[in-house]
Amino acid sequence: MTLLAIEHLGKRFGGLxxxxxxxxxxxRGAIKAVIGPNGAGxxxxxxxxxxxxxxxxxxxxxxxxxxxxxxxxxxxxxxxxRTFQNIKMFHGMSALENVMVGRHVRTAVGFFGAMLRxxxxxxxxxxxxxxxxxxxxxxxxxxxxxxxAVNLDFGRQRAVELARALALEPTLLLLDEPAAGLNIYExxxxxxxxxxxxxxxxxxxxxxxxxxxxxxxSDEIVVLSFGRKIAEDVPEVIQRHPEVVKVYLGE
Amino acid sequence: MSAKEFVFLPVMAAVVLVQLFTAASDSAYYxxxxxxxxxxxxxxxxxxxLMGYAGQISLGHAGFFAIGGYLSAGLTTxxxxxxxxxxxxxxLDALGCLNHGQDLYGAQLLTVAPWAAAAAAVLxxxxxxxxxxxxxxxxKGHYLAMATLGFGIIVYRLVLASEYFxxxxxxxxxxxxxxxxxxxxxxxxxxxxxxxxVAWMVxxxxxxxxxxxxxxxxxxxxxxxxxxxxxxxxxxxxxxxxKLKVFVLSAVYAALAGVLMTHYNGGIGPxxxxxxxxxxxxxxxxxxxxxxLWGALTMGVLLNxxxxxxxxxxxxxxxxxxILIAIMLYAPGGIFSLLPDGRWRERLASLARxxxxxxxxx
Numbered sequence: 001m002t003l004l005a006i007e008h009l010g011k012r013f014g015g016l017x018x019x020x021x022x023x024x025x026x027x028r029g030a031i032k033a034v035i036g037p038n039g040a041g042x043x044x045x046x047x048x049x050x051x052x053x054x055x056x057x058x059x060x061x062x063x064x065x066x067x068x069x070x071x072x073x074x075x076x077x078x079x080x081x082r083t084f085q086n087i088k089m090f091h092g093m094s095a096l097e098n099v100m101v102g103r104h105v106r107t108a109v110g111f112f113g114a115m116l117r118x119x120x121x122x123x124x125x126x127x128x129x130x131x132x133x134x135x136x137x138x139x140x141x142x143x144x145x146x147x148x149a150v151n152l153d154f155g156r157q158r159a160v161e162l163a164r165a166l167a168l169e170p171t172l173l174l175l176d177e178p179a180a181g182l183n184i185y186e187x188x189x190x191x192x193x194x195x196x197x198x199x200x201x202x203x204x205x206x207x208x209x210x211x212x213x214x215x216x217x218s219d220e221i222v223v224l225s226f227g228r229k230i231a232e233d234v235p236e237v238i239q240r241h242p243e244v245v246k247v248y249l250g251e
Numbered sequence: 252m253s254a255k256e257f258v259f260l261p262v263m264a265a266v267v268l269v270q271l272f273t274a275a276s277d278s279a280y281y282x283x284x285x286x287x288x289x290x291x292x293x294x295x296x297x298x299x300x301l302m303g304y305a306g307q308i309s310l311g312h313a314g315f316f317a318i319g320g321y322l323s324a325g326l327t328t329x330x331x332x333x334x335x336x337x338x339x340x341x342x343l344d345a346l347g348c349l350n351h352g353q354d355l356y357g358a359q360l361l362t363v364a365p366w367a368a369a370a371a372a373v374l375x376x377x378x379x380x381x382x383x384x385x386x387x388x389x390x391k392g393h394y395l396a397m398a399t400l401g402f403g404i405i406v407y408r409l410v411l412a413s414e415y416f417x418x419x420x421x422x423x424x425x426x427x428x429x430x431x432x433x434x435x436x437x438x439x440x441x442x443x444x445x446x447x448x449v450a451w452m453v454x455x456x457x458x459x460x461x462x463x464x465x466x467x468x469x470x471x472x473x474x475x476x477x478x479x480x481x482x483x484x485x486x487x488x489x490x491x492x493x494k495l496k497v498f499v500l501s502a503v504y505a506a507l508a509g510v511l512m513t514h515y516n517g518g519i520g521p522x523x524x525x526x527x528x529x530x531x532x533x534x535x536x537x538x539x540x541x542x543x544l545w546g547a548l549t550m551g552v553l554l555n556x557x558x559x560x561x562x563x564x565x566x567x568x569x570x571x572x573x574i575l576i577a578i579m580l581y582a583p584g585g586i587f588s589l590l591p592d593g594r595w596r597e598r599l600a601s602l603a604r605x606x607x608x609x610x611x612x613x
Contacts, residue, residue, distance in 0.1 A: 071484070072481075073484050073486075073489045073490070076484075076486060076487035082485050088479040088481060088482035090478030090480075090482065091478045092474060092477065093474055097474075100471055101471050101472065101483070102486055103468070104468065104488055105473075105486070105487035107468050108468075109468045109469065111464065114464050114467035114468060114469050114470060115461070115463050115464045116460070116463070121467060123469065144384045144533070
């Protein structure tokens with residue numbers, strides 16, 4: 001069953017066609033990777049799906065509904081969470097508070113309720129805290145809950161970012177180069193984590209440079225080059241795909 | 252009561268102790284400046300949440316203070332008798348929003364009741380903040396500072412130029428604000444102690460509400476916007492909407508401060524709307540440590556008290572400007588970061604490390 005459908009998607013920046021007539025679908029429960037050399041349009045594609053850019057042409061359908069042109073916060077409310085290539089922690093907040101922000105769209109208390117600390121607010125606050133602690137525990141970093149997030153090492157920040165994204169209870173999780181800046185051990189650990197997240201029933205789309213990770217965890221791979229899709233298949237086929245090899249290794 | 256709320260107890264104790272001290276040492280006149288400092292601090296804690304927690308700067312908050320103060324002053328002093336037959340005035344009168352009184356010479360006087368004037372003034376400030384916030388909160392950093400500065404200048408020139416607001420003289424003869432039977436917000440020396448407690452109660456309740464806000468869903472959303480607007484947006488926080496809400500909230504705090512101060516002082520003048528006042532408020536929030544509600548409150552009370560006592564003399568504005576420069580250069584984390592358990596320890600540690608690695612090097 002299709003969860004996300006990208007149809008003839010295009011994005012033009014002035015004279016540059018960053019994404020050119022790209023189309024693919026993502027089945028519910030799958031892990032799909034988008035790879036390609038630098039400048040292939042991977043991050044642009046990601047930002048189009050996450051609502052940070054609106055497409056010049058084409059459509060993005062999530063659960064059959066068009067989501068292109070929505071604001072990022074509206075996309076998030078539909079159940080799409082994301083992480084960032086260069087981790088974006090909320091500075092001035094603890095690891096736990098960072099994850100608690102992830103509960104935003106699943107909770108409702110407003111300014112008045114919060115300022116007056118109504119019983120409903122207290123109840124909700126307790127639930128947010130419990131759920132966020134569970135998620136930190138799931139990521140194996142419950143001991144860092146009260147540490148300022150920016151003081152954590154890179155691997156743990158990545159885990160906090162994942163926990164924050166999971167706190168949104170996403171149907172679809174977008175991971176923008178999750179292995180960037182991680183060493184091989186941390187990358188291997190990340191691979192296991194992504195597997196566990198999929199086991200929760202969450203569909204995953206990732207952009208990644210680290211081939212070992214991509215080949216390990218992906219069900220299918222989309223290859224972009226100069227904004228166009230040049231291949232889409234299972235990892236074993238992509239590894240031997242002549243055009244992909246050409247793009248990555250040269251002629 | 253959480254640990255963060257526990258702080259209120261010693262603060263309340265200090266408020267009472269200060270009053271008892273002034274009573275014992277026959278120096279109750281200090282309470283007047285402490286009352287005024289508390290009202291100014293009401294504006295400052297609101298600005299602290301806007302700047303320190305939500306990360307939006309405003310150089311126009313004296314403008315919101317002035318909207319609150321001037322509107323409540325104008326409405327409670329300007330005679331409505333010439334319009335007594337107009338449907339608007341008649342229906343206001345029927346609703347009990349108007350006071351029938353006498354002026355100094357015994358002539359009939361029809362004015363808006365203080366509570367109705369206060370409600371109108373605070374509502375007006377909220378609406379102005381809403382109308383101003385929609386376009387200007389799209390701006391970031393110094394562009395937002397410039398736009399709010401422009402707003403502050405407009406309010407200043409408007410009150411200075413309009414006859415209704417008393418031009419350069421401002422408005423005087425503002426009546427007291429009756430809170431309860433026998434309790435009125437006014438500068439009457441008989442009610443000095445009561446007014447001191449009223450001001451501090453208002454301030455502490457206002458801080459408690461902000462404290463609750465900061466440690467809750469909307470407060471975390473605001474802090475997330477400060478931390479990373481893109482990530483907050485991606486987590487489903489409607490960034491524009493939240494910025495607007497906190498801007499309006501801080502404007503309401505400022506306007507309420509203006510209303511209460513004006514009734515306490517019995518008047519308001521154009522210097523309250525001046526741009527230098529806005530700069531002063533920003534300086535105080537910065538000295539307090541930006542994202543530090545108690546720091547802002549402490550410095551708000553201390554510096555305003557000193558200023559109102561005339562300690563800085565005619566160099567008043569210069570002192571605040573100097574404080575702003577000094578704090579930016581030497582303690583951008585606020586004055587409390589210089590305390591022994593603050594940054595000095597970190598600095599010493601890093602110096603020690605550097606010293607050690609220096610020794611280790613050949």
